[in-house]
Amino acid sequence: MSQIVANSIHTAAMIYLVGLSFSFIYAPTRIFHIAHAGVITVGGYSAYWLVVICGWSLTVALFAAVALGVTAGVVCELLVYRRMRRAGRPELGFLIASIGLYTVIQNCISWAFGDESHSLRQGTVLVGYKMGGAYLTGLQISIILSAVLAFVGFKLLMKMTAVGRAIKAISAEPELAMIYGINAERMTVTATAIGSGLGAVAGVFLGLDTNITPTMGFNIFVQGVVAMIVGGTGSGAGLVCSSLLLATAQHTVAYGFDPRWMDAVAYVVLILFLVIRPFGVAGTRLRRVGA
Numbered sequence: 001m002s003q004i005v006a007n008s009i010h011t012a013a014m015i016y017l018v019g020l021s022f023s024f025i026y027a028p029t030r031i032f033h034i035a036h037a038g039v040i041t042v043g044g045y046s047a048y049w050l051v052v053i054c055g056w057s058l059t060v061a062l063f064a065a066v067a068l069g070v071t072a073g074v075v076c077e078l079l080v081y082r083r084m085r086r087a088g089r090p091e092l093g094f095l096i097a098s099i100g101l102y103t104v105i106q107n108c109i110s111w112a113f114g115d116e117s118h119s120l121r122q123g124t125v126l127v128g129y130k131m132g133g134a135y136l137t138g139l140q141i142s143i144i145l146s147a148v149l150a151f152v153g154f155k156l157l158m159k160m161t162a163v164g165r166a167i168k169a170i171s172a173e174p175e176l177a178m179i180y181g182i183n184a185e186r187m188t189v190t191a192t193a194i195g196s197g198l199g200a201v202a203g204v205f206l207g208l209d210t211n212i213t214p215t216m217g218f219n220i221f222v223q224g225v226v227a228m229i230v231g232g233t234g235s236g237a238g239l240v241c242s243s244l245l246l247a248t249a250q251h252t253v254a255y256g257f258d259p260r261w262m263d264a265v266a267y268v269v270l271i272l273f274l275v276i277r278p279f280g281v282a283g284t285r286l287r288r289v290g291a
Contacts (some may be wrong), residue, residue: 002132002133002134002250002266003133003134003135004084004248004251004255005134006131006132006134006135006136006140007134007247007251008050008244008247008248008250008251008252009144009244009247010136010140010143010144011245011247011250011251012147012240012243012244012246012248013143013144013146013147013148013153013243013247014058014143014147014148014192014202014205014209014220015223015224015227015243015246015247016150016151016224016227016239016243017143017150017198017201017202017205018040018202018220018221018223018224018227019197019223019224019225019227019228019231019239019242020150020151020154020195020198020224020236021036021040021106021131021193021195021196021197021198021199021224022036022077022135022195022199022221022224022225022228023228024167024191024192024194024195024256025073025192025195025196025272026228027167027168027171027191028167028170028171028174028184028187028188028191029077029081029188029191029192029256030091031081031094031095031098031262032094033076033096033098034095034098034099034101034102034221035073035076035099035101035102035105036073036195036196036199036217036221037096037102037218037220037221037222038072038101038104038105038106038109038201038217039069039072039073039076039105039196039199039203039216039217039218040066040199040200040202040203040206040216040217040220040221041105041106041109041184041212041214041216041217042068042069042072042105042203043066043068043069043199043200043202043203043204043207044065044203044204044206044207044212044216044217045062045112045113045177045203045207045212046061046064046065046069046200047061047062047065047111047120047203047204047207047208048113048118048120048212049171050064050065051120051149052119052120052122058122062201062204065200065201066197066200068200069196069197069199069200069201069203070193070196070197070200072105073192073193073195073196073197073199074189074192074193074196075176076098076101076189077189077192077194078189080101081094081097082185082188084097087179087291089101089208094186099127102218106205106214106215107214109182109214110214113214113215115213115214116139116185116213117211117212117213118211118212118213119211120204120207120208120211120212121208128140129141133212139205139208139209140191140209141204143163143205143209146201146205148199151236151240154236155236159185163187163190166187167181167187167190167191169182170182170184170187170188170191199217201274202220203217206220218287219263221267222263222266222267223246223263223266226242226246226266226267226269226270227239227243227246228242229270229273229274230242230245230246230269230270230273231243233251246266246269247266249264249265249268249269250265252261257281266276
């Protein structure tokens with residue numbers, strides 16, 4: 001049982017990182033940015049290329065992967081979404097564009113690295129550290145600590161910095177925020193860069209935790225989006241609770257039934273909350289997803 005709890009906390013930390021990274025982009029744009037799954041994959045493959053092929057250290061490769069992830073996300077915003085926004089395209093057009101962008105990113109990765117899985121892990125796989133009857137590897141502990149730092153950083157950014165307050169204003173009342181002189185396009189790019197960078201970090205962690213494939217980002221992206229919706233859009237505490245809930249449900253089902261049901265659990269949890277508690281665990285009304 002203690003190992004299930006430890007595994008659930010580790011999985012919840014990964015889901016939280018992805019959910020938080022997506023919410024940074026969705027809040028000011030209202031775009032269901034499916035291409036974010038491709039940005040996560042870019043982070044994992046960037047680290048693989050730099051560490052395994054080029055021989056860089058993992059620390060340097062992590063920063064480079066974040067830079068490449070930020071570049072990929074910002075390019076999507078500047079070259080596609082901004083142009084569509086200025087042209088007054090309908091919301092469905094943004095969803096179709098995001099699917100197209102994800103397909104392009106995935107196929108570019110497949111063309112460059114092939115469709116087979118690759119291992120980013122280097123050295124011997126260790127048993128891990130024993131904590132209260134459960135084992136956690138150094139990587140899993142790093143993922144959990146990174147999620148804690150991301151939570152604290154998110155709170156500080158939104159409450160104590162001008163950038164965070166501007167992003168919050170654009171997310172809540174974009175027209176009123178622009179009247180007060182906030183540059184919506186600049187804040188949108190800033191939020192996209194932050195979310196994409198955090199998504200790339202999650203991609204590197206995911207690549208270290210499992211093998212990398214061109215589709216590696218999609219499942220964790222779906223889980224992160226489900227956690228964001230279930231937690232209540234814009235609620236940091238709600239996202240933490242929903243990530244823990246989703247991860248616990250997944251590992252309980254995997255332990256009691258079959259690990260192949262873990263991905264399906266995310267959709268079951270989403271459907272249950274949309275029917276029973278549509279405002280999410282935070283008790284606030286869900287924002288309408290642009291789809």
